Amino acid sequence: MNEVWTIGRILKWTEHFFQEKGIESPRIDAEVLLGHVLKKERIYLYVHFEEPLQPEELTAYREAIKKRVQRVPVAYIIGRREFMGLTFHVTEDTLVPRPDTEILVQAAVERLKKREGDVHFADIGTGTGAICLSVLTYVPDATADTVDISEAARKVAEENAEALGVADRVMFYTGDLLAPLCAAQADVDASGDDEPQAEARAARYDAILSNPPYIPDADIASLAPEVRCKEPRTALAGGPDGLAFYRRLIADSPALLKDDGFLAVEVGIHQAKAVAQMATDSGNFARTEILKDYGGVERVVVAWKK
Numbered sequence: 421m422n423e424v425w426t427i428g429r430i431l432k433w434t435e436h437f438f439q440e441k442g443i444e445s446p447r448i449d450a451e452v453l454l455g456h457v458l459k460k461e462r463i464y465l466y467v468h469f470e471e472p473l474q475p476e477e478l479t480a481y482r483e484a485i486k487k488r489v490q491r492v493p494v495a496y497i498i499g500r501r502e503f504m505g506l507t508f509h510v511t512e513d514t515l516v517p518r519p520d521t522e523i524l525v526q527a528a529v530e531r532l533k534k535r536e537g538d539v540h541f542a543d544i545g546t547g548t549g550a551i552c553l554s555v556l557t558y559v560p561d562a563t564a565d566t567v568d569i570s571e572a573a574r575k576v577a578e579e580n581a582e583a584l585g586v587a588d589r590v591m592f593y594t595g596d597l598l599a600p601l602c603a604a605q606a607d608v609d610a611s612g613d614d615e616p617q618a619e620a621r622a623a624r625y626d627a628i629l630s631n632p633p634y635i636p637d638a639d640i641a642s643l644a645p646e647v648r649c650k651e652p653r654t655a656l657a658g659g660p661d662g663l664a665f666y667r668r669l670i671a672d673s674p675a676l677l678k679d680d681g682f683l684a685v686e687v688g689i690h691q692a693k694a695v696a697q698m699a700t701d702s703g704n705f706a707r708t709e710i711l712k713d714y715g716g717v718e719r720v721v722v723a724w725k726k
């Protein structure tokens with residue numbers, strides 16, 4: 421029989437199949453999935469087009485293809501995603517880290533590196549830990565607190581912290597936005613008279629970072645099926661106008677920020693000006709910056725307390 425499934429032949433077949441099914445990047449997805457099944461880099465595939473697949477490899481690859489046409493994101497199928505040059509474990513309980521979010525990380529790293537003394541920051545809605553663990557990697561002496569409402573996401577983030585070798589510099593909390601950090605502070609405050617004034621210690625973060633859910637509820641239905649059907653809705657839905665989480669972060673973060681600290685958030689398309697204005701109008705932030713992503717979209721708002 422001359423119908424042997426070689427690497428080259430199966431890639432070509434999958435590319436066409438994915439294309440027919442409306443998958444956005446058919447060739448790359450085929451290569452990443454096959455590389456995953458064969459436990460090889462993509463480059464290996466290119467120099468081994470003639471190599472035949474073993475029956476168990478074919479079975480595993482077929483399973484992966486089946487999932488992909490059911491619109492499971494590649495990152496969930498292979499269980500990982502590259503972000504900021506680092507590898508993050510991802511599951512269906514966590515948003516897949518997006519390249520756009522690297523803008524927020526870079527902004528935070530640049531600003532935190534300029535600071536003197538111990539740098540301590542928080543990451544709210546941490547998911548896989550992409551933001552927080554990248555900042556910890558690139559700002560070597562920093563420490564961080566993270567919060568996510570999802571206990572399952574917290575487990576993934578903890579695993580990633582171990583794998584990236586920064587677990588000793590990060591604390592994980594499960595709960596609603598800043599509430600666990602305020603509660604942790606209240607515990608410290610209650611724990612002795614010789615502690616410094618509560619207020620001085622409460623304002624303890626150099627930065628509060630967040631990529632909160634920001635899709636207006638009504639827009640979720642029009643997202644790509646990979647996002648709409650497979651990613652957690654709690655990671656996406658930002659209330660009727662998409663700005664619900666910014667309102668709360670802007671109201672509650674000043675009490676936890678040092679006087680010269682900043683809040684930096686990722687925003688959705690056309691949200692930056694409204695979010696910056698909200699920070700200014702709150703009276704608790706002296707100035708704001710808006711940073712664009714590589715596509716020219718206003719993607720990050722930085723609000724400085726002073």
Ligand code: SAM
Pocket residue numbers: 514515516517518521544545546547548549550551567568569570573595596597631632633634654655656
């Ligand atoms: N930081 C990750 C990233 O950039 O890839 C994940 C961002 S995802 C857009 C938002 C995250 O916020 C999700 O992990 C979700 O579980 C979490 N979240 C949603 N509502 C929350 C809340 N009320 N308090 C804390 N975290 C929340």
Ligand code: GLN
Pocket residue numbers: 518631632633634635647655656657
């Ligand atoms: N950037 C994600 C998307 O477009 C949304 C993530 C978020 O809500 N923060 O699907």
